[in-house]
Amino acid sequence: MKRIRAVLLILLTGVLVACSSVMSVPQPLLKQAIALEVQQTQQVLSRQLRLPVPRLEQIEIQQVEIDLQEPIALQQQPGLHIRGTYDLTLHLQGHQTTQTGNPFEIYLQQQPNRQGWKLAEKSIDGSNWLTTALSPS
Numbered sequence: 001m002k003r004i005r006a007v008l009l010i011l012l013t014g015v016l017v018a019c020s021s022v023m024s025v026p027q028p029l030l031k032q033a034i035a036l037e038v039q040q041t042q043q044v045l046s047r048q049l050r051l052p053v054p055r056l057e058q059i060e061i062q063q064v065e066i067d068l069q070e071p072i073a074l075q076q077q078p079g080l081h082i083r084g085t086y087d088l089t090l091h092l093q094g095h096q097t098t099q100t101g102n103p104f105e106i107y108l109q110q111q112p113n114r115q116g117w118k119l120a121e122k123s124i125d126g127s128n129w130l131t132t133a134l135s136p137s
Contacts, residue, residue: 042054067084067085069081074131078110079110118134119134
């Protein structure tokens with residue numbers, strides 16, 4: 001009986017240590033990454049419709065729900081593939097528009113020495129990754 005308890009204790013300790021070493025992105029950085037992608041999409045739409053491009057401060061990301069978070073390698077650096085949903089509020093010229101349950105799928109690359117994170121996007125031809133540094137808040 002004592003052997004079984006000892007083995008279970010060792011296994012439980014191993015599981016806890018493994019779970020604590022899983023990479024995670026702080027919520028403000030995840031919201032910033034989603035906001036950057038929203039801004040890029042809005043830039044394209046705004047150009048086509050000849051409307052002003054919303055500034056990053058006008059984009060509010062809330063209620064981020066993660067459905068999938070898996071570790072990956074991006075350009076020989078550790079990274080994460082994250083999929084989920086978020087609520088978006090755009091604050092534009094005296095009015096605001098809110099959308100709920102928007103899907104997102106992003107790739108984040110951890111900077112060397114765990115110094116921070118970068119938003120990673122595939123290039124147009126899909127041959128490499130383009131990255132944008134995220135600022136810690």
